[in-house]
Amino acid sequence: MSSSPSKTLRKLEVVSPVPADIDIANSVEPSHISQIAEDLNLKPAHYDLYGKYKAKVLLSVVDEQQGSSDGYYVVVGGITPTPLGEGKSTTTVGLCQALGAFLDKKVVTCLRQPSQGPTFGIKGGAAGGGYSQVIPMDEFNLHMTGDIHAITAANNLLAAAIDTRIFHESSQSDKALFNRLCPPNKEGKRKFSDIMFRRLKKLGITKTTPEDLTPEEAKRFARLDIDPESITWRRVMDVNDRFLRKISIGQGPDEKGMVRETGFDISVASEIMAVLALTTSLSDMRERLGKMVVGNSRAGEPVTADDLGAGGALTVLMKDAINPTLMQTLEGTPVLVHAGPFANIAHGNSSVVADKIALKLVGPGGFVVTEAGFGADIGTEKFMNIKCRYSGLTPQCAIIVATIRALKMHGGGPDVVAGKPLDRAYTTENVTLVEAGCINLARHVANTKAYGVNVVVAVNMFATDTEAELKAVREAALAAGAFDAVVCTHHAHGGKGAVDLGLAVQRACENVNQPLKFLYPLDIGIKDKIEAIAKSYGASGVEYSELAEKQIEMYTKQGFSGLPICMAKTQYSFSHTAASKGAPSGFVLPIRDVRASIGAGFIYPLVGTMSTMPGLPTRPCFYDIDLDTATGKVIGLS
Amino acid sequence: MSSSPSKTLRKLEVVSPVPADIDIANSVEPSHISQIAEDLNLKPAHYDLYGKYKAKVLLSVVDEQQGSSDGYYVVVGGITPTPLGEGKSTTTVGLCQALGAFLDKKVVTCLRQPSQGPTFGIKGGAAGGGYSQVIPMDEFNLHMTGDIHAITAANNLLAAAIDTRIFHESSQSDKALFNRLCPPNKEGKRKFSDIMFRRLKKLGITKTTPEDLTPEEAKRFARLDIDPESITWRRVMDVNDRFLRKISIGQGPDEKGMVRETGFDISVASEIMAVLALTTSLSDMRERLGKMVVGNSRAGEPVTADDLGAGGALTVLMKDAINPTLMQTLEGTPVLVHAGPFANIAHGNSSVVADKIALKLVGPGGFVVTEAGFGADIGTEKFMNIKCRYSGLTPQCAIIVATIRALKMHGGGPDVVAGKPLDRAYTTENVTLVEAGCINLARHVANTKAYGVNVVVAVNMFATDTEAELKAVREAALAAGAFDAVVCTHHAHGGKGAVDLGLAVQRACENVNQPLKFLYPLDIGIKDKIEAIAKSYGASGVEYSELAEKQIEMYTKQGFSGLPICMAKTQYSFSHTAASKGAPSGFVLPIRDVRASIGAGFIYPLVGTMSTMPGLPTRPCFYDIDLDTATGKVIGLS
Structure with a gap:
């Protein structure tokens, strides 16, 4: 922990109902990024400024701190989500605001850089939401530092x-x-x-x-x-x-x-x-x-x-991109934004170097919280078996973000469709649906716990959730083996709403006593590895297309069979069928094709068809985006 | 002029023969860009740092200095070049090194940002050459500040x-x-x-x-x-x-x-x-x-x-790109790098806002030197009739860069082909060829002088040029109406080699006494404007294809006929035929098609076919480019 008090931490004055993300983002004057850097004991020689609110932290920081110890390493995954998303990024940011601004811990949030495509398309930006955001929002979502x-x-x-x-x-x-x-x-x-x-x-x-x-x-x-x-x-x-x-x-x-x-x-x-x-x-x-x-x-x-x-x-083209970008949360805690591999066909996690730098910067007793894209069956699994395998880093705690909404869907609630109004089942109390849906949470908890980390369930609370519903989730989570399960309201309240989560995460990190266990060793065949992962999904077996067989044979012959596996599967179900909610089992996982990213270092089997180029809707987000040319401020970004 | 002595100017220790560009660039330790900014009386609020050697100067600087007067405005054009290029960028940089580091003038060089395509293709980088360069060379040529x-x-x-x-x-x-x-x-x-x-x-x-x-x-x-x-x-x-x-x-x-x-x-x-x-x-x-x-x-x-x-x-995507990037020359004088429109189909000049900012920063008695792409028939013509028309700025002096090599080619010397050894005619004395070739220089001088500026011819000297050859050019230039004609050796000697040019430019700027005269008014028809330009090329008339006629009719009907004209013509001849050297006349200029950039604000007739996407050779430059991963330095960039 730093001995000098932080100059950048700031408490939020929250308003209810929660205003639009951009309005909250614009209501806070960010600190100059050199102050955020100073709080992390970074000297000017350790970073390059990119304007007033972004800096690239130089990789040499890791070399300089070779001898010093790392902080606690926390990964944020989620249950199988609805198409609306269950707030993993927001929870990641909110937890860090709690740890840094309320619990006086050294903390760094490690996030992925978002693609500009969705920012102008349907989805909008990816800087978190409500009172848990990375700012400036426009610089986070557009260009950033050019990586x-x-x-x-x-x-x-x-x-x-x-x-x-x-x-x-x-x-x-x-x-x-x-x-x-x-x-x-x-x-x-x-x-x-x-x-x-x-x-x-x-x-x-x-x-x-x-x-x-x-x-x-x-x-x-x-x-x-x-x-x-x-x-x-x-x-x-x-x-x-x-x-x-x-x-x-x-x-x-x-x-x-x-x-x-x-x-x-x-x-x-x-x-x-x-x-x-x-x-x-x-x-x-x-x-x-x-x-x-x-x-x-x-x-x-x-x-x-x-x-x-x-x-x-x-x-040469990538030489500056290797340095992570330092930004800040609404409450002035530091964020390292770096890399954002597609979760569809790659591993969907932010960078190893950002996590490594962050772990040195927070030091012993500090926290690095990093997010794994998609549901935990994909994101956390790849975090453990691919990212941690290459980095050599060991997490102490894995968070699984859940919402009452998603649990109700898994319990048999009606379809949740983006852009359509939610069914009443989701906005009124229905403990039975929640309890039934916890089967999805339970499998994610069990799978994640198997890596040897303590699992904390974070229930990202909505205004319509009831005490009975929340209680049902807590009980189910603990029954499934979670270290703790905590309700949090960081979207509405910022870091203050995630203080309990922060305390639970701290306890979880301090009480881990197992080594990291991978789901599969590297020195078995490609098919054996695929089957180990399929089993964690609940599959009873794997079926390979002729093409997949041919590709596996080719990669094996070319000497690439020792690489880890990066499954390209829908995040909307444990299985290959997005409509199959809850915790399906007994299905046969079909492998349509097998491809490889040899430089990155993984083989990726395609379970179904993965889109690698989104489209624009009839009325894309960009219709609302403009520049106030008098002030230079971006308007309409969501 | 600044009252405090510059902290950034440095004298070069030149070596003969001139080393490779990258070796010269790497031999100089650049100043932190905030020091270059300070020399220009820029306060930290006036710019955003992008690393240690680049800063974006904010457009607001112009508003703040609304009342103050501009410095002298100098444009650098060239005679019709060989495919090897005659050193316009190098002369622009060398002149500024002379003005700033030897003649104690406030000076800003305004350059275009180069495309990355050619850097990895055939041509290599575009940061100048020899002892007249912008540094760091890799940051100038790659990504820069992301514009x-x-x-x-x-x-x-x-x-x-x-x-x-x-x-x-x-x-x-x-x-x-x-x-x-x-x-x-x-x-x-x-x-x-x-x-x-x-x-x-x-x-x-x-x-x-x-x-x-x-x-x-x-x-x-x-x-x-x-x-x-x-x-x-x-x-x-x-x-x-x-x-x-x-x-x-x-x-x-x-x-x-x-x-x-x-x-x-x-x-x-x-x-x-x-x-x-x-x-x-x-x-x-x-x-x-x-x-x-x-x-x-x-x-x-x-x-x-x-x-x-x-x-x-x-x-919103372009909001930061509008701010020019401050860099420095080898001798520590400031450079604004901004925009780089294709000279093939656009106007090939750096930005209006960079020039405007620079003119305020140098103030009265200071100099802004800006380069116009391609030969003066295209580059300087568009500088005057498009760029100055939109900016409202008035140049005092136009430089025309010439080489003995190019003049010999225009006088009837053998073909000059990139990648092939030069014919002996170009490396041994041949005053007759030079004298005959000055017909090309003379037309560029006369055309440029007609705008109301003083024309200074800069002879970019090569080691093989002889005194008699150089004398022939000086005489021909003065006979054609040039204000002065000066031999310079900035490639071999840096600013010191362009001191005489700097003095000539200063005299030229101080002794201009005519207003800027455009080649054509805007309120005549599209064809009338095309014909005015064609006449300046030496054409006896213009011939329109059926498509061109149709397009002119359409643009006129759509209300766009009041825009200036941006000819898309080869730079290798005054005419449409690249092989036609010297000062051809009496030809009929064929207009194949007419297109428009309505937002940018010009109509562009196509004289022949213009490539808008270069290709890669069998062995592109990138074969030599790599990163020294121990030092982080780029190697092999040319």
Whole structure:
């Protein structure tokens, strides 16, 4: 704990009913971010300012604090949600406001950077809500410090390199191609550039001078011979642009008829985002980016970014993005925003480096609270088996956020549909529905507890929830093995509404006495790992499509079977069927396809079809967004 | 002039032969940008830091200095160049190093932000060269403060809005469409959002409540009825990706067969970049972005960004981009980097707001030196007739950069081809070729002088140039009416090599005595304006394609004929034929097509085919680019 009192903590004056998020956000004058940094004992040399309210904390902070101990590490997951979301981000922020502004703890909130697509589409921003928010809201939701833009640039440079390479290989002899790749320098001598030695090494060629290669070696080196059908690398854009989901490229007259079908994903679905989230250092990022596989050669060998000569340039584009962005909550506690890999096809967790820096900054007795996207069956599971496996970090406590609304849905309540009014069942007392729905919570609690952490259930309370309903949840949670279960009102009251949760989390962290246990070891087969995860969903077995079988065989043959598994499954059910609520069991989980993010370091089986590019509705959020050009303030952001 | 001595100016220790650009750039420790700002009398409230070496200067500086006087305004153009470039940027930077570090003048260099595409492609970076550079070179060339990324995001949000709107209009009745656009709020009342009143006003509908519109009015309001064939808005990406030049979108099963041919341009070719370069304030930018035309309705009415509800969101995405970025030269003089509209299809000049801020910051007796892209026939012409027309600023001096190499080419020397060794004619004395080539320089001088400015010819000297050759240029320049002609060696010597140029520019600025004269008035027809410009090229007339005639008729009918003209012509000749060197005359200039950037505020006739998306070579620059992960330094950038 810091010895000097914080200059930035501020108490909120809350109003009821809770005003619009943007109005609350605009009602608070944020502290200059250098003051937030000072509170964390960061010196100016430890960060770069990006305007007045954002700073990039330099990775070197971790190296400097190599010897010092970490704080407590808390992950926030949720029960299987309704389409409206159950407030995981808001709870994460509210808990930290409680720990920092009310319980006098050193605390850092670690959040994902949101995609701009949904901000202008249907969903709006992702800075929390009510009196538990990250501010300034517009800077959090738009551009931030440019990390997603860097990902877009890097992803698309690699995509351009792929198609252009195929194009140039198609029209050049082996010799011409080799000579162009190794042009003579001013002294007339041909040289390999540094990155080319990576490919030479991969090919087992130890010669160091281009002239020394045999024609056969020169051909193997120069001709990647990418099979266009095998290309898995797509272009990305941080915009909800459904018309780019499937496109044909190369239709210009100069591209000589080399038309190919491909498509765009939203930028946060790029493998480079997953790399950013899982990397531990600049040199680790350089290696991961270089070994990203974009497709196969016609002979079935994986072709990497380094084979294309691009791994270094990608690293250069990402060199500032590796530093997390420091921001603040409404109550002046620090937040590190960093990475935001798509939970649909990646692991949906914020970055390892932000968590590592934060754990050093809060130190022993302090708290780092990080959020895992989607329900705990996906988010927390990937947090444990992928993120913690790569980071080597050990959480003490896992929170599971629940709402009465979602529990009623799991207990058999009517469908909850975004944009439609809620059924009366959700706004009037119905303890029976709640009790029945706790079967979903109970499985999440049990699954999470199995990792060796203490599980605290946070009931994110709505105005219409009744005491009897809340009591039912608390009892069910404890019966399922939760360390504690606490009702919280941070949306309406800010940190003050999450003080009990903060105290419960503190006790949970102080009383953990088991080591972290993974759900599966890495050294078993891909199918064995998939089946271990499927079992945690309640599945009785797994069924593989012909394509999935083929892919598993290929990745195993290519030597990638030792990677962890990142399931691409709906978050709306434990099973593959979104409509299947509660705690389904006995179903057979179908694996439609299996893909891989080799650089990021995981295999991702597709359970059903995952959208990787959202669309815009008839009346998108952007209709309300404008700039007050007199004040420079953003209006209409939600 | 500042009374306190500068803390940031530093003298260079030059080495011969001149080392690689990146080695020179890395040999100098830049000052913290707050020191550069302090030298300009900027207070911390006037700028936002972006790391240690970049700061965004806030537009409010201009408002605060409303009453104070401007410094001298100098524009740098060039003769018709070889494909190797004749060093306009380098001369711009070198001149400023001379004025600031050797002649004790307040000076600001205004430069364009380079596109990342060429940095990774063939060309390399654009921070100047030799001992006349902007540093840090990697921050200048990559990401900078995110302005181009903001443009990409805004451009593509609008593109997504277009296709999605057509999609939703295709499947909804007038009533459903109207109701979705004006959904009921929590109280059940339908309301227009603020931006919708812009469209209502355009349609002449003064009603303020959705319920009051007649079905016919509701239909006119809700149905943009965009003609897909008329869409001129393309997507953009800051990457050299030739396979995106022509694509088909909407091939996914959910897009119901609404396939459309379109393509990507490089981001700097976006109209939003041209808007950024020409805007004068936040409110002006809001209006320009809103009135950008994306295509026509089937009835032939222009459809704007505001009709699509997107003008406000685009402004929000661009709100930080409007603030220019402060950087520094090798010798510690200040640089404002801002905007970089494609010279191929836009006006190729840096921003109005950067120049305005700079002119106030240097004050009377100080100098602002700004570069105009391409040869002076295009760059300087557009600087005068488009940029100065919108800014209201008046230059005193125009520099024309010439090289012996380019003059020899114009005098009949052999072809100069990038990547091929130069012919001996260019590296040994040949006064005859130089003298013959001065016909090109003479026309640029005469054309530029006609604007009412004093013209100074800067001969960017190479080691192989001889005294007799240089003398020939000086004589020809003076004979053509130049105020002065000066040999400079800033590439080899930094500011010291451009001291004579600095003195000449100072005299030129102090001795101007004519008002600015435009080449054409705005209130004549589109064709009359095109013909005035064509005459300045030496053309005897203009020939319009059928398409060009049709477009001119349409724009005139739509009320856009009062805009200035932005010719899209090769920079490699005064004429439309790149191979036609010297000072061709008597040719008929063919206008293939005529397009418009209504928001930016110009009509652009296409003289021939202009590429708006470069490609990558077999061995792109990125092969050499990597990060030294131990030091965090970028290596291999050229």
